[in-house]
Amino acid sequence: xxxxxxxxxGYLGVSFTFGILAVSYGIDAGTAxxxxxxxxxxxxxxxxxxxxxxxxxxxxxxxxxxxxxxxYSLMSxxxxxxxxxxxxxxxxxxxxxxxxxxxxxxxxxxxxxxxFPYMVGLGVPPIIGWTLGTFLGAVAGSNxxxxxxxxxxxxxxxxxxxIVLPPAREHRPVALVAVIAxxxxxxxxYIPAFxxxxxxxxxxxxxIIAAGLGAVFFxxxx
Amino acid sequence: xxxxTAIILMAVTTYLIRxxxxxxxxxxxxxxxxxxFLFYVPFACLTAMTIPSILYATQSMISAAAGxxxxxxxxxxxxxxxxxxxxxxxxxxxxERILL
Numbered sequence: 306x307x308x309x310x311x312x313x314x315g316y317l318g319v320s321f322t323f324g325i326l327a328v329s330y331g332i333d334a335g336t337a338x339x340x341x342x343x344x345x346x347x348x349x350x351x352x353x354x355x356x357x358x359x360x361x362x363x364x365x366x367x368x369x370x371x372x373x374x375x376x377y378s379l380m381s382x383x384x385x386x387x388x389x390x391x392x393x394x395x396x397x398x399x400x401x402x403x404x405x406x407x408x409x410x411x412x413x414x415x416x417x418x419x420x421f422p423y424m425v426g427l428g429v430p431p432i433i434g435w436t437l438g439t440f441l442g443a444v445a446g447s448n449x450x451x452x453x454x455x456x457x458x459x460x461x462x463x464x465x466x467x468i469v470l471p472p473a474r475e476h477r478p479v480a481l482v483a484v485i486a487x488x489x490x491x492x493x494x495y496i497p498a499f500x501x502x503x504x505x506x507x508x509x510x511x512x513i514i515a516a517g518l519g520a521v522f523f524x525x526x527x
Numbered sequence: 528x529x530x531x532t533a534i535i536l537m538a539v540t541t542y543l544i545r546x547x548x549x550x551x552x553x554x555x556x557x558x559x560x561x562x563x564f565l566f567y568v569p570f571a572c573l574t575a576m577t578i579p580s581i582l583y584a585t586q587s588m589i590s591a592a593a594g595x596x597x598x599x600x601x602x603x604x605x606x607x608x609x610x611x612x613x614x615x616x617x618x619x620x621x622x623e624r625i626l627l
Contacts (some may be wrong), residue, residue, distance in 0.1 A: 315608065315609065318609055318612070319608075319612075322612070332530070336530060336531075336534070339534060340534050340537070343534060343535075343537075343538035344534075344537055344538050344541050345541075346541055348569075348572065348573065348576065349537070349541055350537070351576065352576060353533075353537045357528065357530065357533050360528075361528070362528065363528065363532070363533070363536060366528075366533055366536060366537065367536060367540055370536075370537050370540040370541055370544075371540060371544065372568070372572065373572050374540070374541050374544045374545075375544060375565065375568055376565060376568050376569050377541070377544050377545045378544050378545070378547070378548045378565075379548075379562075379565040379566075380545075381544075381545050381546070381548045381549035382548040382549070384549065385548065385549050385550075394550055397546075397549050397550040398546060398550060400549070401542070401545045401546040401549035401550065402542060402545065402546070404545045404549065406569075451586065452586075452620060452623055452624070452627075453620070455584075455585040455586045455590070455619060455620075455623060456585070456594075456616045456617070456619040456620035456623070457616055458584045458585060459581060459584055459585060459591060459594040459595075459598075459615045459616060459619050460612040460613075460615065460616050461612075462576075462577045462580070462581040462584060462594075462595070462598070462615070463594065463595075463597075463598035463602075463611050463612045463614070463615035463616070464608045464611060464612045465573040465574075465576060465577045466577060466595070466598040466599060466602045466611065466615075467598065467601065467602040467606065467607075467608050467611035467612070468569070468573055468602075468608070469569075469570050469573050469574055469577075469602070470599065470602035470603050470605075471602065471603075471605045472570070473570065474603060474605075478567075479567070479570050482567045482570050482571050483570050483571070483574045485571070486570070486571040486572075486574035486575045486578075487574050487575075487578045489575070490574065490575040490578050490579065491578060491579055494579050494580075495579075507575065508572060508575045508576055511571060511572075511574075511575035512568055512571045512572040512575055514571075515567070515570075515571035515574075515575070516564050516565075516567035516568045516570075516571040516572075517564060519563065519564070519566075519567035519571070520560045520561075520563035520564035520566075520567060521560065523563070524559045524560060524563045525559070525562060525563040525566045
């Protein structure tokens with residue numbers, strides 16, 4: 306439980322900005338809170354409401370979630386190798402809900418096998434932080450002056466930058482993949498012929514091409 | 528599109544992505560290309576979501592660009608996520624105070 310408190314605090318701040326963004330897209334506070342309670346994922350929700358606000362269809366929304374959250378399958382796969390013997394299927398069905406980037410990072414850093422109560426303790430405070438933060442952000446967002454709303458709207462983007470840059474600095478292939486993604490994303494955005502591609506599909510296309518090129522030309526060594 | 532159907536679709540998709548490998552797969556992925564692809568996905572995806580969208584997120588492209596530059600500098604210097612986020616927000620706020 307103690308291990309998850311910093312995560313919960315961080316989520317409170319991030320989800321606050323998500324709540325503000327959701328309200329700016331015309332989604333009410335209750336609905337925004339529901340999204341956070343049921344999804345517990347930053348990038349996926351962010352892209353999800355952007356796709357919804359942009360008038361995406363169900364297929365585009367589904368593919369957006371699939372591509373953006375595909376990384377969780379790798380994490381849950383990796384974590385499934387670290388579980389204690391009494392971690393049966395029913396417990397796995399429950400615990401898998403809380404596999405996020407940060408919770409995975411903490412759980413996988415443990416020396417000993419991960420037990421079910423530990424995963425619950427690791428998961429519950431972040432769920433509360435994430436859901437509460439969204440609600441507070443959504444409520445505050447409806448009453449915020451434009452200048453504050455405008456400033457806060459870059460928070461999530463800035464965090465994405467802070468997630469990508471440190472590993473890009475250490476690993477040249479990561480930097481190249483990010484640059485390729487940047488170029489493709491701009492081409493899709495600015496070339497008029499691609500105007501009918503939704504923002505969700507644009508992210509999917511960019512991710513598949515950039516990560517695909519990375520996988521082919523710079524396979525990761527063990 | 529119904530918002531609640533959309534939310535359920537998002538939630539179920541995201542849950543299945545987490546749940547299926549966690550409960551079904553007992554073996555580790557051996558294919559190097561697949562592993563590498565999954566390794567690069569977050570970086571490609573986060574970059575695609577940020578650029579160029581961040582430039583149109585605020586009331587002025589100049590303030591957004593200033594926020595992006597600050598995030599790039601602090602992110603490069605491995606500052607923590609909340610620090611980078613707050614600094615970018617403050618930068619945008621200050622620039623818009625001057626500009627608008």
